[in-house]
Amino acid sequence: MSADPFKGSEPPVHFIVPGPLETLTGGFIYDRHMVEGLEAAGRLGMVHELEGNFPRAAPYDVAAGAAVLSGLPDRVRCVIDGLALTSLGQAVFQHAPRLDIVAMIHHPLADETGLSEAEQTAFFQAEKAVLQEVARIVVSSRRTAERLADFGVHPSSVHVVEPGIADWVSSVENKPAEGPLRILSVGTMTRRKGHDIALKALAGCRDLDWQFDIVGGARDPVHAAELAALVGELELDDRVSLHGEIPEEDLVHMHAASGLFLSASHHEGFGMALADAVAAGLPVLTTDASAVAAPVREAAQMVPAGEVAVLSETLRGLLQDPAARQELADRSRAAAMKLSDWERAASAFQRAVDGVILQ
Missing domain, CATH: 3.40.50.2000 (Glycogen Phosphorylase B;)
Structure with missing residues (x-):
């Protein structure tokens, strides 16, 4: 049993990810380390792995993700990976008043290469709208935090938690x-x-x-x-x-x-x-x-x-x-020597999810 007197004193955290947590991309690797940190701290509620091609998921996959939010009890703390967040926008609007929803943004969807101007505009407007509804936002770099100002996000709601080294x-x-x-x-x-x-x-x-x-x-x-x-x-x-x-x-x-x-x-x-x-x-x-x-x-x-x-x-x-x-x-x-490690990153992530000011 951990000697940490604060372990278990904060509510459990649910984590919604747009695919298998073991997926080998930077975003999923980041999410996996954060999940492992929550589990080690006795803070993990459940990981909800959505099916579908997010952020361009089919309607039935979006409906399944919305059902996850619907099934969470009132006042539950829930992190949603940014690849799924915009697709679940309507459900986020519906459940944000009763849930404590945290967005995990690796980079804005509108900044993806190869999008048409119409797609960029659609992603930007959708992400801008949904980010107004979440309680807090965690980003993986300071530049992304600065970029979110263009989405009308107030800096006080954004927490920077940089990844660790493999x-x-x-x-x-x-x-x-x-x-x-x-x-x-x-x-x-x-x-x-x-x-x-x-x-x-x-x-x-x-x-x-x-x-x-x-x-x-x-x-x-x-x-x-x-x-x-x-x-x-x-x-x-x-x-x-x-x-x-x-x-x-x-x-x-x-x-x-x-x-x-x-x-x-x-x-x-x-x-x-x-x-x-x-x-x-x-x-x-x-x-x-x-x-x-x-x-x-x-x-x-x-x-x-x-x-x-x-x-x-x-x-x-x-x-x-x-x-x-x-x-x-x-x-x-x-x-x-100036790069972080995953243990520190996971600890910082938990503080950010809880709304503790990191910097």
Whole structure:
């Protein structure tokens, strides 16, 4: 039994997530650690895993999510992941007066890459409306907190809880493999991650010796197929590997063998894969359009998002200059000490959910 006199003194917390909690994306990994922290503290009510393609879920999946809210007793504390929150807007409006609803926003839906102007407007208006109804909002980065001001959210209702570093990172001993420089990118195959930009930029460096490993699930099957086709069109089949989702032990080996971590993302809610790469001591090249952690910004070399030519030129410089890569690796090791861990993050999350001012 815990010696913590406050353990169990606060009400249990229900958590609504838009899919299986074991899903290997940054948002789900974050939610899973928060759930584990609530469970360890004796605070977890129940995890409600919704079915459907949120935030574009079918009406019957939305109805099932609404039924979850309907079934919760009065004054229950409930966290809703942002991917499901907007779809459940009508139910949130109905039940917010009797429930203590907390929104978990990784990044606004309207900021997703590849949306039409009409879709951006629809997501923005829907999210703006529902965020007025929740009791509190937890976000995973300060930049996201600042962004929510555009949604009419008062800063006093927003709590920043940055993610921790993956447990497996401590096992990484970065010793780049001999032969071609291995470049690693970790992120789901969605348009927002900019894998197509990275591929086109690397195609401009085909005269140099490198191999590119992309790790991440095909969350957008259409885009994943486009990426596979692009590899062929660029004649990079023998230099690019699309690994999909891989176990943690393989992530350790890939980080250990890589000489450069690359992210061409158009936007990040925090950039957990980037933070893990910094913590593992890798040189990092990424874009300046992401809401990544301050220590990552200190460590990484940054280029404008979506600019193939600039990224290609920067990659060429790093591929040809071991000293420049070593300088970035040194910056990563220095910045790693400023990153959080999941235990602290889970504790901060519980305080935020309870409405305790964190900063």
